[in-house]
Amino acid sequence: MRPEEVDTVLERMAHDDAWPPTPPIAASVRKRVERRPQPTFHPRRTRTSARGWRRTFVAAAATALALTVALSISGTVRTAVADLLGVVGIRIGFSYDGDVSPRPHRSIRLGKPVSQATASHLAGFDIRVPTHLAGPPSFHYTSDVGVGGMVSVAYPRSATRLSEVDVLVTEFAASVDDVYLDKQTNARTAIKFVSVGAEEGYWLSGAPHILYKVDSDGAIHKETVRLAGNVLLWEEGGITYRIEGAPTLAEAMRIARSLR
Amino acid sequence: MDGQLLGDDELIQRVKKGDAHAYEELVQRYQDAAYRTAYLVTGSTAEAEDAAQEGFVKAYYAIDGFRSDGSFRPWLLAIVANEARTRMRSVGRREALELRLAENPPERSAAPSPEEEALARAEARRVAHALSRLSADDRLIIGYRYFLELSEKETAVALGIRLGTVKSRLSRALARLRQVIEKDERS
Numbered sequence: 553m554r555p556e557e558v559d560t561v562l563e564r565m566a567h568d569d570a571w572p573p574t575p576p577i578a579a580s581v582r583k584r585v586e587r588r589p590q591p592t593f594h595p596r597r598t599r600t601s602a603r604g605w606r607r608t609f610v611a612a613a614a615t616a617l618a619l620t621v622a623l624s625i626s627g628t629v630r631t632a633v634a635d636l637l638g639v640v641g642i643r644i645g646f647s648y649d650g651d652v653s654p655r656p657h658r659s660i661r662l663g664k665p666v667s668q669a670t671a672s673h674l675a676g677f678d679i680r681v682p683t684h685l686a687g688p689p690s691f692h693y694t695s696d697v698g699v700g701g702m703v704s705v706a707y708p709r710s711a712t713r714l715s716e717v718d719v720l721v722t723e724f725a726a727s728v729d730d731v732y733l734d735k736q737t738n739a740r741t742a743i744k745f746v747s748v749g750a751e752e753g754y755w756l757s758g759a760p761h762i763l764y765k766v767d768s769d770g771a772i773h774k775e776t777v778r779l780a781g782n783v784l785l786w787e788e789g790g791i792t793y794r795i796e797g798a799p800t801l802a803e804a805m806r807i808a809r810s811l812r
Numbered sequence: 813m814d815g816q817l818l819g820d821d822e823l824i825q826r827v828k829k830g831d832a833h834a835y836e837e838l839v840q841r842y843q844d845a846a847y848r849t850a851y852l853v854t855g856s857t858a859e860a861e862d863a864a865q866e867g868f869v870k871a872y873y874a875i876d877g878f879r880s881d882g883s884f885r886p887w888l889l890a891i892v893a894n895e896a897r898t899r900m901r902s903v904g905r906r907e908a909l910e911l912r913l914a915e916n917p918p919e920r921s922a923a924p925s926p927e928e929e930a931l932a933r934a935e936a937r938r939v940a941h942a943l944s945r946l947s948a949d950d951r952l953i954i955g956y957r958y959f960l961e962l963s964e965k966e967t968a969v970a971l972g973i974r975l976g977t978v979k980s981r982l983s984r985a986l987a988r989l990r991q992v993i994e995k996d997e998r999s
Contacts, residue, residue, distance in 0.1 A: 553938065553993055553997065555990045557935070558989060558990055561932075561936055561939045562939060564936065566958055566959045566961065568844075570936060571959075572857050574843055575861045577839055577843045577846075577861070577868065578836045578839040578840045579836065581872070582835060582836040584865075585832050585872045585873075586832045741974075742972060744972040744973075745890060745891075747898055752898065
């Protein structure tokens with residue numbers, strides 16, 4: 553078979569007769585979802601149309617500039633909102649097509665510094681720490697993310713400069729009805745489905761994405777808008793985990809597997 | 813339903829309000845694409861059926877986060893493909909199974925002679941056999957573009973890759989496919 557003939561054969565194989573017949577799936581799926589209805593739809597999401605999200609993004613980008621998070625967006629903000637994914641408590645939006653050039657420094661507001669024991673007490677669950685990373689880390693608590701607040705486990709480059717964080721592990725208990733963190737990615741951010749142990753998650757890599765907190769009305773917490781680098785996200789046992797700053801997916805996985 | 817063909821956006825809005833019948837309509841619309849995506853990954857009709865069904869169920873519970881803009885299909889296929897990969901990993905079958913495409917000869921524009929029909933079937937089997945020896949990523953990008961006829965943008969969303977890399981990845985996958993076919997023919 554000549555190489556150019558492969559294309560022709562592939563095109564012929566698109567024909568229905570070339571495939572095993574599709575089994576009847578629709579009725580089975582309907583019966584399954586009827587047995588377990590969707591979670592109650594949160595009002596703030598109904599108010600957030602695709603158009604609204606575009607406005608939200610523009611507002612986020614403007615805020616980011618004002619906060620000198622140093623976005624330089626070239627090109628036009630694309631109107632299409634291609635996709636929306638996420639894990640419990642965190643929403644991933646794919647909203648614009650432009651170049652984002654972050655400055656090396658990122659301003660991160662992690663909340664008040666606490667001990668690991670206090671962090672676990674305040675959050676209401678046992679905070680897990682990656683044994684793969686050399687410590688000691690610092691623990692920070694903020695009450696405005698998650699059901700009982702969010703704990704950040706930070707591994708700073710310098711003990712005196714928490715704005716420069718090598719790796720950040722955040723953990724919070726989330727309700728399936730609520731979104732606390734929004735991520736707005738662009739076309740240069742790759743979003744990959746991954747498995748973290750038995751759980752499904754996402755690996756966001758490439759161009760940094762915009763991260764910010766939203767309140768119960770869907771409004772942005774302006775002071776929280778910042779750029780985030782590579783991130784691994786997943787939910788496990790009712791806790792949403794987020795590892796930011798690992799250079800590769802393999803390294804992020806090693807950190808995730810070492811959580812104790 | 814209302815006796816009229818509703819668009820995806822309208823169906824999705826109904827699903828978001830808890831209309832399971834609207835979701836059944838969406839499933840019927842995309843079950844071929846979902847099943848074939850799962851089959852490309854698993855090479856097993858039974859695993860593909862389970863993965864497609866489970867993918868649809870997961871998509872239903874995740875649909876609250878989907879923003880309607882006509883890109884439901886790649887969003888769904890990404891979930892189904894991930895489910896298919898997970899199932900393959902869980903049963904410990906990392907090796908690609910034999911894709912059994914083209915058991916029936918595809919129709920052609922002019923009535924083929926028995927010889928042409930036999931040749932077409934043999935060619936399709938060779939290509940399917942070669943495909944089954946590629947990685948799941950390669951099978952998916954070839955499948956999305958040739959078999960499911962996804963656009964480049966849809967392919968990028970379905971694979972979770974950047975739009976700008978679709979062409980180069982497809983080109984590399986096709987090159988590997990041709991290499992496998994050539995190797996088969998030499999042996």
